[in-house]
Amino acid sequence: MKIQFDILRKSRDLILKEIEDLSLEELHKIPDGFKNNIAWNVGHIVVTQQLLHYGLSGLNLLCPDDLVEAHKKGTVPTKTFTEEEFNEVKELLMGLPDTLEEDFEAGIFENYKEYPTSSGFVLSSIHNAIPFNNFHEGIHYGIIRSIKKFL
Numbered sequence: 001m002k003i004q005f006d007i008l009r010k011s012r013d014l015i016l017k018e019i020e021d022l023s024l025e026e027l028h029k030i031p032d033g034f035k036n037n038i039a040w041n042v043g044h045i046v047v048t049q050q051l052l053h054y055g056l057s058g059l060n061l062l063c064p065d066d067l068v069e070a071h072k073k074g075t076v077p078t079k080t081f082t083e084e085e086f087n088e089v090k091e092l093l094m095g096l097p098d099t100l101e102e103d104f105e106a107g108i109f110e111n112y113k114e115y116p117t118s119s120g121f122v123l124s125s126i127h128n129a130i131p132f133n134n135f136h137e138g139i140h141y142g143i144i145r146s147i148k149k150f151l
Contacts, residue, residue, distance in 0.1 A: 004130045005101040008049075011137050012093050015042065018144055022151070028080050031150035036077050038147050039086060041140045043071035046092045048136060052129045053100060057109045062099060063092050073118075104130070 019027065019038055027039040036044075047068050050061040061068060067089070070079050081089065103109065109126035116122045123129045 001104065001127070001130065004134060005097060005104075007134050008097045008100070008130075008137070011134065011141055012045075012097060015045070015137075015141055015144060016090065016094065018141070018148065022148070024081070024083060024086065026151045027086065028077070029147075029151055030077065031147055034143075034147055034150070036143075038144050039081055039089075040071060040075075040077040041144050041147070042086075042093060043067055043089055044073075044075075045137050045140050046089060046096065047071040048073065049096065049100070049133050052115070052123065052133050052136075053109070053126060056113045056115050056123065056129065057126060058111050058113070059108065062096060067092075100130075 019042070022038065024039075027042075028037050030037045046063055048071075050063050051068070051072065054061050069075075104126065112123075112125045112129070114122060114124045115129075117132065121128075121132055123132055
């Protein structure tokens with residue numbers, strides 16, 4: 001599993017590098033043909049990881065409830081982050097992989113509620129939820145890069 005945590009951290013490093021020079025206005029712009037923006041995608045990545053790993057394991061999420069409600073599957077951008085708020089989301093983006101690895105090593109993911117994903121995978125344990133989340137984040141990294149081309 002070590003490689004999965006390394007992939008997670010690396011993909012989030014790539015996302016951070018992709019967005020580091022963007023203004024708040026650019027982060028919130030929804031280009032024609034898209035249904036969301038870069039800021040929403042970053043929030044969605046944080047929230048989905050928490051829901052897939054902690055939520056489906058019956059554990060408390062490590063991000064704020066309002067972030068979850070605004071960025072879970074099926075939502076669209078409704079919030080404009082302040083600079084301070086988006087910095088907090090970026091801190092979660094970068095810090096939560098280490099916490100996940102520590103919690104995994106500590107064995108806290110004892111229970112897991114089976115979850116059929118919209119892409120056809122059925123998640124049945126933390127052991128397949130972690131690689132699936134990496135796949136999911138790769139999709140959203142690609143979306144972020146695509147949106148950026150239209151800014």
